[in-house]
Amino acid sequence: MDSENLRRYQVTMVSTYYADTSCLDDFVMSDGTGQSYSSDIMTLLHSGKVLIVNSRRRNGLILFKRYHAEFAGPGAAIGGDYDDDCQMVIPIGNLSLLTPESYEERQKAYLIRRQWIRLIKQITENPIPQQRVQRILDQFEQYFPPATVAELPDIAFALLVGVLPQTVSMVRRWGSEGE
Known part of the structure; x- marks a missing residue:
């Protein structure tokens, strides 16, 4: 790599390190009801029991881990040792969990x-x-009503596909072609 390219990369690098803080700390559901319901789900997740997201409904969970998020859709197992590091959840749709x-x-x-x-x-x-953002939004909008997807916070999609929340916000405003 020549020195011109090295200089270009050094100028455009951006640090995304957050010193032991969580971007989830300020997250609040717009309707205000999500937090208590989410804490009930968190209690179930941390109990060690394995549960299954009901495969007969359009529902699921976004599970927030320390540095990323995972989506558990219909038919997926949650809980047990697999999700003991889960810090927060967002239920999507009319969530139904089965044993x-x-x-x-x-x-x-x-x-x-x-x-x-x-x-x-x-x-x-x-x-x-x-x-990446446009594809995850398209996937969710194919499965859930657009109004439900619009209610989900930018940070949820950002952590699912490894982008900054600002990128999700930008794509939601202007589409994937916006700069």
């Missing part, structure tokens, strides 16, 4: 959780942040 009745049902739910993770991983493999 697996058999070992096979539990294993199937873990496989479905992996499929949801793979879907998000495919989106994050796109090197262009605006396109």
